[in-house]
Amino acid sequence: MSLPLVDVSTGPVDTHCPYCSLQCGMTITARPEAEGGGYEVDGANFPTNRGALCEKGRSSVELLAHPDRLTTPLVRDHRDEPFREATWDEALDRVVAGLTVARERFGPDAAGLFGGGGLTNEKAYQAGKFVRVALGSASIDYNGRFCMSSAAAASNKAFGIDRGMPFPLADVARADTVMLVGSNPADTMPPAMRWFAAGRERGARHLVVDPRYTATAAAADVHLQPVPGTDLALANGLLHLAIKHRLVDTAYVADRTTGWDAVRRAMRQYWPDRVERITGVPVRVMERAVRMLAESRATMILSARGAEQHAKGSDTALAWINLALALGLPGRPFSGWATVTGQGNGQGGREHGQKADQLPGYRMLADPAARAHVAGVWGVDPDELPRPGVSAYEMLDRLGTPGGVRALMVVASNVVVSAPRAAHVRERLQALDFLVVSDMFLSETAELADVVLPCAQWAEEEGTMTNLEGRVLRRRRAARPPEGVRSDLEVLAELADRLGRGAFFSDDPRTVFDELRRASSGGKADYAGISYERIEAERGVFWPCPDDEHEGTPRLFRDRFATPDGRARFHVVHHRAAAESPDDEYPYRLTTGRSRAHYQSGTQTRRTKALLDAEAEPAVEIHPDLAARLGVAEGGDVLLRTRRGTARMRARLSREIRPDTVFAPFHWAGEQTINALTNPALDPASRMPEFKVCAVALEAATTTTEEVPGV
Ligand SMILES: Nc1nc2c(c(=O)[nH]1)N[C@H]1C(S)=C(S)[C@@H](COP(=O)(O)OP(=O)(O)OC[C@H]3O[C@@H](n4cnc5c(=O)[nH]c(N)nc54)[C@H](O)[C@@H]3O)O[C@H]1N2
Numbered sequence: 001m002s003l004p005l006v007d008v009s010t011g012p013v014d015t016h017c018p019y020c021s022l023q024c025g026m027t028i029t030a031r032p033e034a035e036g037g038g039y040e041v042d043g044a045n046f047p048t049n050r051g052a053l054c055e056k057g058r059s060s061v062e063l064l065a066h067p068d069r070l071t072t073p074l075v076r077d078h079r080d081e082p083f084r085e086a087t088w089d090e091a092l093d094r095v096v097a098g099l100t101v102a103r104e105r106f107g108p109d110a111a112g113l114f115g116g117g118g119l120t121n122e123k124a125y126q127a128g129k130f131v132r133v134a135l136g137s138a139s140i141d142y143n144g145r146f147c148m149s150s151a152a153a154a155s156n157k158a159f160g161i162d163r164g165m166p167f168p169l170a171d172v173a174r175a176d177t178v179m180l181v182g183s184n185p186a187d188t189m190p191p192a193m194r195w196f197a198a199g200r201e202r203g204a205r206h207l208v209v210d211p212r213y214t215a216t217a218a219a220a221d222v223h224l225q226p227v228p229g230t231d232l233a234l235a236n237g238l239l240h241l242a243i244k245h246r247l248v249d250t251a252y253v254a255d256r257t258t259g260w261d262a263v264r265r266a267m268r269q270y271w272p273d274r275v276e277r278i279t280g281v282p283v284r285v286m287e288r289a290v291r292m293l294a295e296s297r298a299t300m301i302l303s304a305r306g307a308e309q310h311a312k313g314s315d316t317a318l319a320w321i322n323l324a325l326a327l328g329l330p331g332r333p334f335s336g337w338a339t340v341t342g343q344g345n346g347q348g349g350r351e352h353g354q355k356a357d358q359l360p361g362y363r364m365l366a367d368p369a370a371r372a373h374v375a376g377v378w379g380v381d382p383d384e385l386p387r388p389g390v391s392a393y394e395m396l397d398r399l400g401t402p403g404g405v406r407a408l409m410v411v412a413s414n415v416v417v418s419a420p421r422a423a424h425v426r427e428r429l430q431a432l433d434f435l436v437v438s439d440m441f442l443s444e445t446a447e448l449a450d451v452v453l454p455c456a457q458w459a460e461e462e463g464t465m466t467n468l469e470g471r472v473l474r475r476r477r478a479a480r481p482p483e484g485v486r487s488d489l490e491v492l493a494e495l496a497d498r499l500g501r502g503a504f505f506s507d508d509p510r511t512v513f514d515e516l517r518r519a520s521s522g523g524k525a526d527y528a529g530i531s532y533e534r535i536e537a538e539r540g541v542f543w544p545c546p547d548d549e550h551e552g553t554p555r556l557f558r559d560r561f562a563t564p565d566g567r568a569r570f571h572v573v574h575h576r577a578a579a580e581s582p583d584d585e586y587p588y589r590l591t592t593g594r595s596r597a598h599y600q601s602g603t604q605t606r607r608t609k610a611l612l613d614a615e616a617e618p619a620v621e622i623h624p625d626l627a628a629r630l631g632v633a634e635g636g637d638v639l640l641r642t643r644r645g646t647a648r649m650r651a652r653l654s655r656e657i658r659p660d661t662v663f664a665p666f667h668w669a670g671e672q673t674i675n676a677l678t679n680p681a682l683d684p685a686s687r688m689p690e691f692k693v694c695a696v697a698l699e700a701a702t703t704t705t706e707e708v709p710g711v
């Protein structure tokens, strides 16, 4: 397939990276003469990255002209047939037919959409509206449940609002003490490390809580190495010590919070020896840590997926928030608790109605006033809006069953690789009457579809993103999309039209954004005063920004929290064991996460030469003592087995991990799909699955590949 790749009329264009929530600024220049497709990329001087890009950002332009790029819709009549190329007309007819049959036979909720936190604000908003207004269905949720939901639930409970960082990233450099809990930015957001390094140069001290001695931990002053799944006990233990040593900021607690007395009493049972037994963190290390946190002018506690992707993830986040409140941090200059958002638009993606229970502006679907406001903007009757639906994993778990979704659109997620209990998710997708996937590449999920729609990529379309700081920025079009692809915005508008609801939808990003502004007006995530022009002039605008005169809100909580009485809420939260603990049959703990060169389900990075050169295959990290017990050598094949499935990977021996725990990345497919193993036990508040701990058995692999029942 040869593509008309280069839009030579395009000079250098400033835009942002396709990958993570740092949304590094980048400049893309068309270079028709250059090898490999005709675009060149440089880091731009944007406030988060100041010119730096990690290897993923630097290699991202390889994707624009990639030979695997889908440029024609693909269809088939039966799943055992190969795909054939089709016109857009035929493909969209088939999608409408698939969705319509499901609705007619099983009711409106039988047609649904699974979205992603990589979508622009415009597309995420359009997806939520499409499902509610064009399909009249309750069935929409997205991969952010697997990412930000625990921290989001905790922030909402404690602060009354969910913005990952309540301050600009640059504030990190001005904090005197920073504790990172289950966060490894040295690998997951390398350019952000500059802010940490700048802090250390000023004399700041950093602590890292991670079962592995990561590159982030290596750069810090103190490493706490807990058993996976015990952060809640650790936070409570630190709070116990803060109370014991009279380090609590009683004036702040009295002025700015409620619920302290109950928490103070509850912390009595977290005496240090007990917490050391649960977490494995020595009492003297806890003593040192709590003094560092309390005896500093400006202290931050930063949380990420290591602490949050647990069946008690939202309570764990609340435990760290309790500690931050007791020390008087949130709202103080260069201080506070924050969670580091992950996906490119992980923040905006969770604000505009992609969640089963949510309407734009972070409004709740169950709230009559919210329904009336948004229905007014959309020009529909509030009673027409469906009720809240079920969350991401629950939706996937019920696909093709009575009461479940029968016809599903997947837009910007590769669940066959990234959802927990992936083999089961694959079976459920296969049980659907109809599956349509929109992607730039034939992802493992797209391979299962009846219809595949080829979409435009980040640099080929206009839109806004909201980065980890809550800064709304513009991703400008810097390249011409190949002939034959369409943006998701256009596709959803066209489908709505074919479903008889076209009058309610636009395919123009600016028009959609302006409508989003009105829909969000008065909500918690208020974008009403943010325009494309202002974003341009001000290098991004921080929400909430309720009107054109408002300057935006880089820092939250200075005077009040977003609760009705303006006070932050303490919550009593107690440690409990992980959903699965090691036993005779599955004697070790498996935790999962990221490696530096690959991104998420790997659809993009497993196709990028520079990144495959950096890391051609996954490895499971094993302590040499454990490896010796198993008879596994460096580079040897290991078979990993849990109650849900098996996977096979090479061993990387490392003294940097606890000997009772192994770590594996989730970026790989086939028999290296680590999510064939992970536990779908869900957090009751956030519906987050327990990606970060389950019980696993390990053996040196002697079987042949064929005998391994991977995914
Ligand atoms: N290279 C790369 N960068 C990425 C991504 C990517 O896929 N690849 N994805 C982006 C996205 S969507 C996200 S959400 C972010 C995630 O960014 P991070 O949260 O930094 O990444 P993870 O590797 O998932 O987890 C962080 C750390 O948690 C540790 N951990 C595991 N279990 C526990 C536990 O029980 N307690 C504690 N305290 N720590 C634990 C792991 O050892 C790991 O080092 O990264 C973003 N950036």
Ligand SMILES: Nc1nc2c(c(=O)[nH]1)N[C@H]1C(S)=C(S)[C@@H](COP(=O)(O)OP(=O)(O)OC[C@H]3O[C@@H](n4cnc5c(=O)[nH]c(N)nc54)[C@H](O)[C@@H]3O)O[C@H]1N2
Residues within 6 Å of the ligand: 116, 117, 118, 119, 120, 143, 144, 146, 147, 148, 305, 309, 342, 343, 410, 411, 412, 413, 414, 415, 417, 418, 419, 420, 438, 439, 440, 441, 443, 455, 456, 457, 458, 488, 592, 593, 594, 599, 600, 601, 602, 603, 604, 666, 674, 675, 678, 691
């Ligand atoms: N074991 C384990 N599993 C995990 C995690 C973990 O730590 N451990 N982390 C979880 C987390 S935090 C996350 S965020 C999820 C992410 O997991 P996924 O949801 O699978 O994320 P991606 O791989 O980014 O999937 C995006 C897909 O959409 C495509 N795409 C990109 N942009 C667009 C677009 O604009 N439109 C369309 N239509 N398609 C697009 C990409 O090519 C890719 O195939 O994984 C979760 N799974």
Ligand code: SF4
Residues within 6 Å of the ligand: 017, 018, 019, 020, 021, 022, 023, 024, 049, 052, 053, 054, 055, 056, 057, 058, 188, 189, 190, 191, 192
């Ligand atoms: S840190 Fe994130 S946004 Fe920046 S270049 Fe790397 S992947 Fe892209």
Ligand SMILES: [Mo]
Residues within 6 Å of the ligand: 146, 147, 148, 342, 343, 346
């Ligand atoms: Mo994520």
